[in-house]
Amino acid sequence: MTNKDTYRFQVNLSGMINILSNHLYSNPRVFLREVMQNGVDAVTARTQIEPDHTGHIHIELTGDITNRTLIIEDNGIGLTEEDIHEFLAQIGQSSKRGEAAFTGETSFIGRFGIGLLSCFMVSDEIVMVTRSAKGGPTLEWRGQPDGTYSIRKLDTELSPGTKVYLRCKPGSEMYFDPEYLAEGLYYYGALLPYPITLQYGEQSKVINDQRPVWLHEPELARSHRDEVLDFGERLMGERFKDFIPLRTSSGRTGGIAFVLPHSVNLNAKRSHQVYLKSMLVSDKAENILPDWAFFVKCLIWTDELQPTASREHFYEDEKLQQVREELGDSIRSELMRMADYDSDRLQHIIQLHVLSMKALATEDEQFYRIIHRWLPFETTFGRRTLGEMLKEHDTIYFTLTLDEYRQITHVAAAQALLVVNGGYIYDAELMSALPLVNDAVSTNRLMPEDVSLSFVDLTPDERRAYYELTRTADTALQRFRCQIQLKRFKPSELPALFTLSKESSELRSLEAAKEVSTDTLSSILGSLGSAMEQSAYSTLYLNLDNPVVSKIFMPGNEAMMVVAVEMLYVNALMMGHYPMNRQELATLNQGILRFIELGLSAGGSGEAR
Numbered sequence: 169m170t171n172k173d174t175y176r177f178q179v180n181l182s183g184m185i186n187i188l189s190n191h192l193y194s195n196p197r198v199f200l201r202e203v204m205q206n207g208v209d210a211v212t213a214r215t216q217i218e219p220d221h222t223g224h225i226h227i228e229l230t231g232d233i234t235n236r237t238l239i240i241e242d243n244g245i246g247l248t249e250e251d252i253h254e255f256l257a258q259i260g261q262s263s264k265r266g267e268a269a270f271t272g273e274t275s276f277i278g279r280f281g282i283g284l285l286s287c288f289m290v291s292d293e294i295v296m297v298t299r300s301a302k303g304g305p306t307l308e309w310r311g312q313p314d315g316t317y318s319i320r321k322l323d324t325e326l327s328p329g330t331k332v333y334l335r336c337k338p339g340s341e342m343y344f345d346p347e348y349l350a351e352g353l354y355y356y357g358a359l360l361p362y363p364i365t366l367q368y369g370e371q372s373k374v375i376n377d378q379r380p381v382w383l384h385e386p387e388l389a390r391s392h393r394d395e396v397l398d399f400g401e402r403l404m405g406e407r408f409k410d411f412i413p414l415r416t417s418s419g420r421t422g423g424i425a426f427v428l429p430h431s432v433n434l435n436a437k438r439s440h441q442v443y444l445k446s447m448l449v450s451d452k453a454e455n456i457l458p459d460w461a462f463f464v465k466c467l468i469w470t471d472e473l474q475p476t477a478s479r480e481h482f483y484e485d486e487k488l489q490q491v492r493e494e495l496g497d498s499i500r501s502e503l504m505r506m507a508d509y510d511s512d513r514l515q516h517i518i519q520l521h522v523l524s525m526k527a528l529a530t531e532d533e534q535f536y537r538i539i540h541r542w543l544p545f546e547t548t549f550g551r552r553t554l555g556e557m558l559k560e561h562d563t564i565y566f567t568l569t570l571d572e573y574r575q576i577t578h579v580a581a582a583q584a585l586l587v588v589n590g591g592y593i594y595d596a597e598l599m600s601a602l603p604l605v606n607d608a609v610s611t612n613r614l615m616p617e618d619v620s621l622s623f624v625d626l627t628p629d630e631r632r633a634y635y636e637l638t639r640t641a642d643t644a645l646q647r648f649r650c651q652i653q654l655k656r657f658k659p660s661e662l663p664a665l666f667t668l669s670k671e672s673s674e675l676r677s678l679e680a681a682k683e684v685s686t687d688t689l690s691s692i693l694g695s696l697g698s699a700m701e702q703s704a705y706s707t708l709y710l711n712l713d714n715p716v717v718s719k720i721f722m723p724g725n726e727a728m729m730v731v732a733v734e735m736l737y738v739n740a741l742m743m744g745h746y747p748m749n750r751q752e753l754a755t756l757n758q759g760i761l762r763f764i765e766l767g768l769s770a771g772g773s774g775e776a777r
């Protein structure tokens with residue numbers, strides 16, 4: 169070795185094939201996509217120099233189950249010996265990139281110069297017999313997975329084009345099964361522009377026999393409803409009932425958004441089937457539609473997006489962003505069109521996919537304005553659409569959280585107060601924004617304290633009569649930092665209502681943390697908590713209209729009253745789904761035992777009598 173020697177990297181081809189098959193491609197079946205794509209690209213290249221050329225791709229399966237060979241033949245541009253050395257023998261080299269490099273526009277599907285290697289996943293040798301449309305002899309190229317290849321001139325003079333021979337390697341038999349093959353070819357090539365025929369024995373069939381008119385004019389899909397739904401079922405394996413045509417302003421991306429016939433989870437990942445230059449490149453494209461559009465599954469064809477090397481995703485670039493927005497616009501405008509011309513259909517979609525619709529309404533005021541009357545919400549009167557609510561109310565109250573809603577739901581319902589539960593995702597946001605899209609309505613956030621204000625106060629006489637008892641009850645609940653208010657309210661079946669201030673809610677969480685933390689942490693939490701204690705009060709409203717409460721507050725029941733009020737307090741906590749601390753749990757246990765004991769002794773004395 170001298171001071172400076174230059175060496176060439178060696179590529180370990182079998183290592184590369186392993187990487188491709190195990191890490192780049194999701195399934196060895198993609199070799200079908202790669203060979204079909206090479207055939208289509210070769211035909212495209214030939215039509216660039218011979219515009220009248222009629223391309224086709226013929227695929228033949230030969231041999232019996234133990235010895236199958238697949239032959240993929242195209243009448244495309246073919247390869248000269250020079251092309252072979254340059255493009256076939258150099259991994260990463262492609263005749264299809266031209267000046268455009270990896271990310272530019274090209275009329276070809278391929279660009280990376282690695283696709284052919286995927287054939288080694290199913291075959292131990294790739295044999296290519298080719299003759300260039302530019303002239304020259306027929307050549308046979310044999311490539312091996314160890315990185316060696318040979319070329320030989322053949323005496324026969326074939327017409328220009330290429331035949332690729334793949335002999336099934338042990339373990340790959342399923343990929344050479346005639347039915348599996350037909351399915352795979354259809355899966356990737358259903359929309360390809362040149363006829364693809366598959367021949368097996370005597371049987372020969374055209375794989376992409378349907379070229380629906382609406383593929384290039386998605387708007388026409390509306391007048392071919394059944395055909396579109398059949399097509400969707402065949403390609404996506406699911407029967408849909410409705411769809412929305414898609415198209416970007418450039419006209420270079422279009423498709424069909426099939427409306428899912430069932431509700432979907434907000435977090436469900438929705439993947440779409442995307443065809444790049446008519447070849448299926450991905451059935452898992454997730455980033456091609458806006459987030460709110462999780463109620464559709466799409467077939468999308470494009471010739472303007474850049475695939476990644478696995479060809480199963482697209483580069484997240486400005487173009488993709490624009491396409492995503494415009495596809496979203498297609499869906500949005502179709503829904504808005506339905507509001508005018510097909511409102512039953514829109515209402516059906518809203519009922520099934522209310523979360524998607526609400527997500528979009530939070531993003532788009534105009535959309536919200538048009539569809540708001542059909543959006544349903546949970547209210548103290550049951551599930552109601554905004555349209556139904558607006559008929560009777562010009563002010564709509566809503567809570568911000570589920571907890572607040574739980575606290576007031578009984579009382580609000582009993583007082584015929586319509587309150588929307590804003591605890592579900594998007595609902596509080598939509599309620600706040602409602603007056604912006606409908607100026608005939610105002611919305612107000614309701615706090616549990618606001619509802620309690622509509623309680624009826626005791627008369628001055630009653631207040632005097634109950635003063636001492638209320639004070640005793642209040643003192644009993646001091647240790648829980650809860651104050652008592654004796655009121656009358658509806659419904660009379662409701663003995664107590666518990667409201668929690670923001671501070672006392674925070675203090676409860678702090679205390680819950682303190683109970684399960686280490687000494688040091690617990691003392692820090694303790695000092696934090698003591699700072700809040702002053703303001704952290706909850707209130708237990710007791711309903712004097714309730715027969716049990718009025719009995720508790722009868723003179724002579726003082727001893728039982730404290731236990732009963734404590735029990736009403738812990739019961740109110742349970743009703744509001746608040747976690748209880750140790751002290752409250754102990755109170756609950758003691759209270760239950762006390763009542764059992766009382767019941768037993770009352771029963772016992774009954775028997776004795």
Ligand SMILES: Nc1ncnc2c1ncn2[C@@H]1O[C@H](COP(=O)(O)OP(=O)(O)OP(=O)(O)O)[C@@H](O)[C@H]1O
Binds near residue numbers: 278
């Ligand atoms: N059927 C064919 N007819 C003519 N040329 C072919 C054919 N198949 C492959 N080639 C040549 O071999 C080159 C390498 O093919 P390969 O499939 O590996 O990559 P690619 O198609 O260029 O890019 P990608 O990796 O994106 O598919 C091609 O660029 C093309 O020049």
